[in-house]
Amino acid sequence: MPVFFIILSMTEFQKYIQRYQxxxxxxxxIEEMKISGERTSSLYKFLSEEQENFAYAAGKWTLKEVLQHLIDAEKIFAYRALRFAREDKTPLPGWDEEDYGKTYSLENRNIESLVEEFETIRKSSVIFFGNLDQIQLSHTGIANGNEISVEHLGKLTVGHNIHHLNVIDERYMTTITPLL
Known part of the structure; x- marks a missing residue:
């Protein structure tokens, strides 16, 4: 008997999520969430002011702005996960990271404060996701017009963080390493 496979094309949203996962x-x-958080904190704790304000190209974020972006994204992913874990079926809007980035105003904010905020939200995420059961992790909701599960939001949080660590390694650190 022949076996037939139906190949479903992934939506753009699914591709976006998959690349991070x-x-x-x-x-x-959950363990990877802890590890990527520790890597991020360690990296930022030793940057000079010149390094934290470095962008590898015109129009790209500074390292300080990247950290603020990670904080914002994690808060948004966690908020969505909380709503969906509690079976709230209200569709949630999307967000534009570039628009958020335009409003950061980080000139008067020191890196220590940003690291502290990142560590706080990461600890909260680890505790939150780590205490959900399989049923809660499987709950879904609509964010930005797309269905996503609580578990996928947790994995997205980790993969998104790792993605930015990779970008930092590949595009920032190769340029600022001589400054270290």
């Missing part, structure tokens, strides 16, 4: 190195994504 593919970066999570193990099935234990």
């Amino acid at each position: 593919d970066l999570v190195p193990s099935e234990n994504w």
